[in-house]
Every structure is written in C-alpha cells, then in structure tokens.
Amino acid sequence: MQRETNVHRMYAPGAVLALCLPCFLTGIVFSYEYGEDYSDSYYNEISNGDRVQSEGTQIPCPPQDLSRWDKLFIMLEDSQMKQNMLHWQTEDMVKKEMDSIRKDLHKLNNNKACVQASENTCKCISEQMNRNIKQVMEQLREAADSHQAQNNETLQQLIQLSRHQASRLAKLELGAGLGQVAVKSFSVYPKEQEASSADGGKLERALMAATADLQRVHAQLALFQRATVNRYLPSGCEMALLFPMRSKHIFAEVTPSMSMSLQTFTLCLWAKVTQALNKTVLFSYGSKINPQELQLLLSGRSLLLKVGGDTGLVEALGVVTDGQWGHFCATWSSKQGLADLWVNGESVARVSGVAEGHELPSDGFILLGQEISRSGIYRDLVSTVVFTGKMTGVNMWDHVLEAERIKEYANQDGSCDSRGNVIGWGISEIVPNGGAQYIN
Known part of the structure; x- marks a missing residue:
C-alpha cells in the first residue's frame, strides 16, 4: 500500500496508464513485492526526458520516458479538472445569489401590506389636517366678526362720547358768557371746573387731529381723482x-x-x-x-x-x-x-x-x-x-x-x-x- 501511494504521488492517473500500457501489449505480467524500504530506495524524476532511478531496486515493468504528447495529455487533464472545479464553484455562487434574491422578493411581497397601511395612514392624516384647517378658518372668521362687532361698538361709544363732550363744551362756552357771576359760581367748585377745562382741551385736540386727517384724506382723494381722470375717462363722460x-x-x-x-x-x-x-x-x-x-x-x-x-x-x-x-x-x-x-x-x-x-x-x-x-x-x-x-x-x-x-x-x-x-x-x-x- 505504501508503494502504491508513492506511485500516485509521482504520476497522474494518465501517466500511470501510459507507463503500464506497453507492458500489457508485450504480455508482461508484473508482480510486485511491497516492502518497507521501497519508498526509501526508489525515486523517479522527469527532467528533459531523462530518467533517474536509485540503485539496488528494479521495477518489473519499468516506465517508459514521457514524450511531449504524454505531457500535453497530462496538462489537458489537469486543466479539464480545474475547469470542472471552477464550473462547480460558479454554480454554487449563482445558486447562493438566487436564493438571496428569492428571499428579498419574498420579504418585499410581505411588505405590501405595510405600504398599503402607510398610504391609508397618510390619507387619514391629510383628512385630519383638512378638518383642522377648516376649524381654524372658522375660528378666525368668528374672531374677525367678533373683533368687527367690538370695533363698531367702540366707535359708537366714541361718537356718543364726542357728542357728550361737544354738548359740555357748548355749555362751557355759554357759561363763560354769563359774566362775573358765572365765574364766581364756577369758582365754588374748582375741581369740577378744572375737570371740565381738561375735558374741553382734550376734545379740542381730538377735533383738530380729526380735521387734519380729513384734510389729508381730501388731498388723497383729489390726487386719486386726477389720476383716474388721466387714465380713464373725464368725469361725467360715460363713454x-x-x-x-x-x-x-x-x-x-x-x-x-x-x-x-x-x-x-x-x-x-x-x-x-x-x-x-x-x-x-x-x-x-x-x-x-x-x-x-x-x-x-x-x-x-x-x-x-x-x-x-x-x-x-x-x-x-x-x-x-x-x-x-x-x-x-x-x-x-x-x-x-x-x-x-x-x-x-x-x-x-x-x-x-x-x-x-x-x-x-x-x-x-x-x-x-x-x-x-x-x-x-x-x-x-x-x-x-x-x-x-x-x-x-x-x-x-x-x-x-x-x-x-x-x-x-x-x-x-x-x-x-x-x-x-x-x-x-x-x-x-x-x-x-x-x-x-x-x-x-
């Protein structure tokens, strides 16, 4: 068994067949005696067609020298074996990739329910936002109406206050013309007189400010009227x-x-x-x-x-x-x-x-x-x-x-x-x- 192992180490299967084929053709029957010292005494090396053999040991069917064709056959067999190994390795890699892709597709298919759920969630959020916007708009509209009502009420109060102050101012002016007796009667109530004078001054300043505002508005209206006339038709002409x-x-x-x-x-x-x-x-x-x-x-x-x-x-x-x-x-x-x-x-x-x-x-x-x-x-x-x-x-x-x-x-x-x-x-x-x- 040790000798067979040594032979397989030194020669490829094709080389063994090439060495033993002449022996079968010439009718030589070889029988081997396997000993412990055969592997130590026998050594063969192929170098430029020469054959080297250790002394003291003879092979019953000596192998012939390998020709170039034998070497080519051996190389072809080795390359074929390597090609087969690469092919098997490639198939394994492709199989692994296909399995990975199949698993990803399976996961994607399972995630369709999640996508649909996300779309439904987004739709619900959008509807909720629209409802919130409508509510906010309604609240703003109500607040604007309330603010307008408050402004109207405040304006009415200011108008009434202005009328009241105007009547008081008229009374004050009328009382000022009554003479010294009216002055003395007013002097009896100095605090009331001072309050009335202060109110009259405030009202006078308010009336002066209102007059100035009216003058500015009148000037702006006149300017706008002139611009309108220059741009459209003269006032009074309908066509x-x-x-x-x-x-x-x-x-x-x-x-x-x-x-x-x-x-x-x-x-x-x-x-x-x-x-x-x-x-x-x-x-x-x-x-x-x-x-x-x-x-x-x-x-x-x-x-x-x-x-x-x-x-x-x-x-x-x-x-x-x-x-x-x-x-x-x-x-x-x-x-x-x-x-x-x-x-x-x-x-x-x-x-x-x-x-x-x-x-x-x-x-x-x-x-x-x-x-x-x-x-x-x-x-x-x-x-x-x-x-x-x-x-x-x-x-x-x-x-x-x-x-x-x-x-x-x-x-x-x-x-x-x-x-x-x-x-x-x-x-x-x-x-x-x-x-x-x-x-x-």
Whole structure:
C-alpha cells in the first residue's frame, strides 16, 4: 500500500496508464513485492526526458520516458479538472445569489401590506389636517366678526362720547358768557371746573387731529381723482370713442343736428392721443369743393385750427401731451376773422383775420379721426393722418362761447353734461367705422 501511494504521488492517473500500457501489449505480467524500504530506495524524476532511478531496486515493468504528447495529455487533464472545479464553484455562487434574491422578493411581497397601511395612514392624516384647517378658518372668521362687532361698538361709544363732550363744551362756552357771576359760581367748585377745562382741551385736540386727517384724506382723494381722470375717462363722460390703430379705414362719421352753414362756431372735445404725428386729424369738415374746409389738428405737441383752407391757420405750440386727456376748444367768427385756441380751459392762441367774411358750406361731411380725400372717394383715404387714442365729449355750437363757459366745460367734473346745438355728444348721430368702437 505504501508503494502504491508513492506511485500516485509521482504520476497522474494518465501517466500511470501510459507507463503500464506497453507492458500489457508485450504480455508482461508484473508482480510486485511491497516492502518497507521501497519508498526509501526508489525515486523517479522527469527532467528533459531523462530518467533517474536509485540503485539496488528494479521495477518489473519499468516506465517508459514521457514524450511531449504524454505531457500535453497530462496538462489537458489537469486543466479539464480545474475547469470542472471552477464550473462547480460558479454554480454554487449563482445558486447562493438566487436564493438571496428569492428571499428579498419574498420579504418585499410581505411588505405590501405595510405600504398599503402607510398610504391609508397618510390619507387619514391629510383628512385630519383638512378638518383642522377648516376649524381654524372658522375660528378666525368668528374672531374677525367678533373683533368687527367690538370695533363698531367702540366707535359708537366714541361718537356718543364726542357728542357728550361737544354738548359740555357748548355749555362751557355759554357759561363763560354769563359774566362775573358765572365765574364766581364756577369758582365754588374748582375741581369740577378744572375737570371740565381738561375735558374741553382734550376734545379740542381730538377735533383738530380729526380735521387734519380729513384734510389729508381730501388731498388723497383729489390726487386719486386726477389720476383716474388721466387714465380713464373725464368725469361725467360715460363713454368714449376708441381708435385702436392707425388705419385709413378707422374713423367716425358725424351727422350734425343742424345745418353747418355757419359764420361763427365753437368746437370742443376731449382727446387722449396715443402718439401725434406731423399731421393728426381730430375733427374734419369738408365738401366736394374744399375737402379741408374746417379742421382741428395735432402736429406733434402742437394744436392747429384751419378754416376755409390752408390760408386760415391758427397754431399753438407745445400744448399737447401724448397719453394724457386734454380738453381742446376752437372758436371762430367770420365778422372779424377772430380765431382762438383753448387747451384745458386756458387760451393758448389768438389770431385775427382768419377767413374773414367766410361762411362754411352746408353740403359737407364731418369725420372724426380722419379727413376727406381730395377726390372725395373713401378708397383714397390715407393712414398717415389718422388719429389713434380715445375721444369723447365732442360738442359744437353755432356761436362763440364766453371764456367762463369754456373754462367750465374744461373742468373734469361734469364736463359732458352740457351739449352743443350743432353737434351734441350723446345726442347727434356718430357712427364708428372700421375698427373704431364705443367703450365705457
């Protein structure tokens, strides 16, 4: 047994088969005697094909020298064995990982109930929070109502106290005029007199403070009213004409309430121009003979009046501001040719000899925001003279108004209440065309 063990240590199974195969082929039958000293006397080493054997011991079937092919076979068998071992080890690792994943999935599946329970808990918490918020809102609303009621009650008490103090102050003033006898009677009660004087002083200071507050509120209201007028419509005017863009098709036609055969007139209107170009038409009256018989124009920051054509011209420089409401008036008399321009109730230009002795024709057409073309055909209108912005309070009289009346009409409070007899805002027919429209 000791000898077999030594042989297996020195040779692989394939090598033993390769050594013993020639013996079987040659018919040699080998029988071994195993002794205790065989392992000590026999030693074999493979080195470059040489064979080394200890002396005094012979093997019945001596092994042959290993060739390169035998060595290759041995190496292949060793590598196959190592490959099998690696394969078994890999399978064990994969099996362990699969078992671990299976356990995790099982735990996750068992935790679904916990997730559902968490969702239900969150839902319950959300509903409870909503109920709490509603309760808090109701409590705040009740507290606000209670606070308002307390404020009202306090205000009523202050009003009653103020009335009481006012009556006492009146009595004190009345008693002060009774003369020396009243003074003596009051001196009998010095403490009451001092208390009344102190109360009167407090009331006087309170009244002075209230008066100052009222003055500040009045100033703020006036400022707010002016800002509102500049931003919206002049006070008293319920509607206005809007000219949204510069287009030759956007204008308004006016049908006067009486004949335009005039030798004197006063024309007034409110206008808020978006941007005034070199020639921007506010009011234009023309006939087939003279399309520009009467015109009220803007040119940049200037206001112009034309009567009877280009020869009769009145101009006021630097009186127009884009984006702000302005009250513009023009008066003319044929007797002396006297023409005036007014802006916001102030006279800004006065010229004599303008179309003296002239009379306006009666067969013309009135346009707002546009002028009649030279040919008298609508398709020949141009967009360079179109008014863009808002216009309201268009009125015309057949006589020259006094300066006080013009200043009154330029007031932003109730300026649309008075209407002209030739053209009356809200009475005469004014029809918008194109994109022009009425706004409130």
